[in-house]
Amino acid sequence: MRNARSFWSTERAIAFAIVAFCGAVLLVGWWLEPDAAGVGTHRQLGLGRCSVLSATGWPCPMCGMTTTFALGLDGRLLAAWLNQPFGVVLLTGTVSTFLVALCEFVRPAARLTRGWGWVERHDTLVAAGLLFGLTFGWLYKCWMLGVFS
Numbered sequence: 001m002r003n004a005r006s007f008w009s010t011e012r013a014i015a016f017a018i019v020a021f022c023g024a025v026l027l028v029g030w031w032l033e034p035d036a037a038g039v040g041t042h043r044q045l046g047l048g049r050c051s052v053l054s055a056t057g058w059p060c061p062m063c064g065m066t067t068t069f070a071l072g073l074d075g076r077l078l079a080a081w082l083n084q085p086f087g088v089v090l091l092t093g094t095v096s097t098f099l100v101a102l103c104e105f106v107r108p109a110a111r112l113t114r115g116w117g118w119v120e121r122h123d124t125l126v127a128a129g130l131l132f133g134l135t136f137g138w139l140y141k142c143w144m145l146g147v148f149s
Contacts, residue, residue, distance in 0.1 A: 011112065011113070012104070014101075015108070018101035019105055022094050022095075022101065025094055026073060026094060028045070030074070032044050032066065032069075033070065034070040034074065035067050038141075038144065038145075039059065039063050039064050039067060039145075041067040041070050042066040058142060059145055061134050061135075061138040063141050065086075067084070067087075068080045068084040068088060069091050073091070083144075084137055085136070086133040086136060086137025100115065
């Protein structure tokens with residue numbers, strides 16, 4: 001029988017933390033009822049209205065992300081994409097990270113270390129892609145909410 005100390009390797013402990021965090025995000029997103037307005041789903045968590053949207057009439061760069069997660073986790077992927085395309089990218093990344101970390105927890109094979117190594121080697125490309133996606137998603141949300149009209 002293996003002892004607890006050998007079971008809880010550093011890799012397995014990190015994988016467990018990632019599974020717990022991503023799993024909590026996914027569970028909350030699954031539990032929430034998507035707001036029909038495309039923004040505001042986060043209010044079900046006791047949070048206030050988006051202060052940027054309230055103060056300026058312009059959405060913040062993250063507006064619609066919670067709604068998109070809720071739609072996507074409800075199986076309505078097209079509706080999620082139409083609500084906030086970059087939110088679907090983040091949802092896909094969250095699900096993928098959860099699954100890789102779960103595999104790593106069950107059977108450690110340095111998957112997370114290799115993945116992080118790839119990100120470090122391509123950090124400029126990853127950062128530019130995330131910044132482009134966030135900007136595109138924000139501009140799209142501005143257009144959907146009629147800010148440019």
